[in-house]
Amino acid sequence: MTLTTATRALAVERLGAYHGARITDVDLASASDETLAAVRAALVEHKVLFFPAQSLDPDSQVLLGRRLGELTPSHPVVRGLDDEHPEIYSLDAADNGFADTWHTDVTFVRRPPLGSILRAVQLPPLGGDTNWADAEAAYASLSAPVRALADQLTAVHDGNREWGYHLAQRGGNQWEDCEYTRLEPVEHPVVRVHPETGRRSLFVNPGFTSHIAGVSEAESRGLLDAFYAHLTKPEHIVRHRWAAGDVAMWDNRSTLHYANRDYGDFRRIMHRVTLRGDVPVGPAAIAG
Numbered sequence: 001m002t003l004t005t006a007t008r009a010l011a012v013e014r015l016g017a018y019h020g021a022r023i024t025d026v027d028l029a030s031a032s033d034e035t036l037a038a039v040r041a042a043l044v045e046h047k048v049l050f051f052p053a054q055s056l057d058p059d060s061q062v063l064l065g066r067r068l069g070e071l072t073p074s075h076p077v078v079r080g081l082d083d084e085h086p087e088i089y090s091l092d093a094a095d096n097g098f099a100d101t102w103h104t105d106v107t108f109v110r111r112p113p114l115g116s117i118l119r120a121v122q123l124p125p126l127g128g129d130t131n132w133a134d135a136e137a138a139y140a141s142l143s144a145p146v147r148a149l150a151d152q153l154t155a156v157h158d159g160n161r162e163w164g165y166h167l168a169q170r171g172g173n174q175w176e177d178c179e180y181t182r183l184e185p186v187e188h189p190v191v192r193v194h195p196e197t198g199r200r201s202l203f204v205n206p207g208f209t210s211h212i213a214g215v216s217e218a219e220s221r222g223l224l225d226a227f228y229a230h231l232t233k234p235e236h237i238v239r240h241r242w243a244a245g246d247v248a249m250w251d252n253r254s255t256l257h258y259a260n261r262d263y264g265d266f267r268r269i270m271h272r273v274t275l276r277g278d279v280p281v282g283p284a285a286i287a288g
């Protein structure tokens with residue numbers, strides 16, 4: 001069952017019990033400031049938003065991103081689409097642009113992105129759906145003792161596993177005032193407190209989290225496997241089947257995502273712009 005409600009003047013069709021919403025009455029290229037403020041609020045509330053039948057191109061996608069926040073360059077190790085669009089991160093299946101590992105974008109830097117805006121540029125005839133997991137719903141549905149344990153943990157995030165080869169082969173990019181020539185692992189709290197809502201989420205992901213700090217390797221593996229299995233339970237997931245013109249937007253502070261790689265040799269091209277985020281904060285820091 002889907003529930004249709006009007007929230008702050010937007011036509012919002014909720015897609016799941018916890019997260020995900022389709023917004024059917026917004027043209028992102030021509031939206032007013034007031035509409036975009038409502039979109040920004042809906043992003044935090046629903047965590048992943050889908051906008052069908054849009055008409056964005058690289059210029060208007062960058063402009064939209066700038067109206068919603070501050071854009072980062074494409075990616076720490078992947079250069080932008082072209083000289084005119086250094087902010088656009090192009091995922092092209094013909095250039096090994098796949099995202100078939102559950103991840104939260106760019107958690108291997110000190111200030112991971114706040115969110116992303118993704119546009120379908122070229123789609124395969126079938127397949128290539130993208131899935132988003134709700135990391136707040138996952139945290140909330142852990143048992144109280146495991147939540148209390150997770151609250152105390154810190155994890156190491158290391159981009160080398162996914163991006164080390166690319167960096168060595170092609171060099172890095174400019175990101176957050178520095179040129180990335182190597183990727184230094186960073187630490188983040190395992191439970192993140194959302195800076196806008198104060199809600200807690202499980203902030204670990206199979207793409208970039210290498211281990212839990214200060215515990216044995218076996219404990220780290222066991223804990224991460226349990227967290228990943230829990231995060232990706234079907235009830236924590238919303239799946240999107242793409243159509244031409246679709247734009248998706250997600251809150252990268254409270255979600256993970258995974259793009260199905262099930263379309264053989266067909267080409268699939270997606271363009272992303274990425275909103276600058278802040279340093280993740282855990283419950284201990286909030287408690288003082």
Ligand SMILES: O=C(O)CCC(=O)C(=O)O
Nearest residue numbers: 099105118130259270272
């Ligand atoms: O290709 C997709 O659907 C998602 C790609 C991805 O992980 C991203 O844009 O951050």
Ligand SMILES: [Fe+2]
Nearest residue numbers: 099104105257
């Ligand atoms: Fe991603």
